[in-house]
Amino acid sequence: MPQTHLTPPPPSVLPEPAQPRPTNGAATAALVCGVIALVGGIVPGLNLVSGLVAIPAVVCGFVGLGKARRLGVGRRAAIGGILTGVLGLVLTVVVICTVFLGVDKAVKSLSTDTGSKVAGTAAATPGGQTAVLGTDAVKLGNGLEIAPAAPVAYTPGEYEGIGTGAHNYQVKVVFTNKGGKNVDLGLATATAVSDGGATRSIIDSGRGIGDFAGGTLAPGQSTTMTFGFSSETAPSYVNLDVAPGILSKAHFTYTF
Secondary structure, three states: OOOOOOOOOOOOOOOOOOOOOOOOHHHHHHHHHHHHHHHHOOOOOOHHHHHHHHHHHHHHHHHHHHHHHHHOOOHHHHHHHHHHHHHHHHHHHHHHHHHHHHHHHHHHHHOOEOOEEOOOOOOEEOOEEOEEOOOOOEEOOOOEEEEEOOOEEOOOOOOOOOOOOOEEEEEEEEEEEOOOOOEEOOOOEEEEEEOOOOEEEEOEHHHOEOOOOOOEEOOOOEEEEEEEEEEOOOOOEEEEEEEEEOOEEEEEEEEO
8 A cells, every 4th residue: 555645734934023113102292291281271270280281291392302313203293292382381371461460450440449639739648649628629530529628517406316526517528420421429428537536427317417318420410418527525637538439439638
């Protein structure tokens, strides 16, 4: 019986393992940080953090560019990281400055308007210009001019509401709207400080003194309100603050 010779199969040839593709981690990190910095830069509060992220985005971007020259990959990501990082940093600064300017403007708009003296020759004091009762007027930022008369002694009526001391006087105040908008005097008040002991306001409805009788003044209109005050003894001076509203006040002084 003839013998059969089996030919062994050729040895299998294993494919060479694929070489790992080079990566550029610095470029990838730069792009990720840059995008975060750019997106977060427009959100107030968050941009304080994103602004810090912009710095490593730029640094990693330049490191990634160096690696890209050697490895041949990551150049676009590195450049993108640098650009977005720089833009994110600039945007952060712009938004922060805008927010601070807006807050500063809002605070100033809510600060008390003390006006400026527009008549008379009263001397300035360390606290600002001091107007004299009966001589000067003060004009506020909204155009309202306040011109009080000199204090005049008077005898309160029988039914005055608070009580009086030994020395009682009244001050008539003329309000003139020289601005371009209506002015509300519904909360107009006047407070006095003197060296005559405790100084109190008098509400004498029977004589129209101290009542909240203010209304709305249209541009060009004027009105007069009378305020009464009482002190324990006759004062040598009185300082008067006339407040036509919550955030405005005109300061006056007077020497008896």
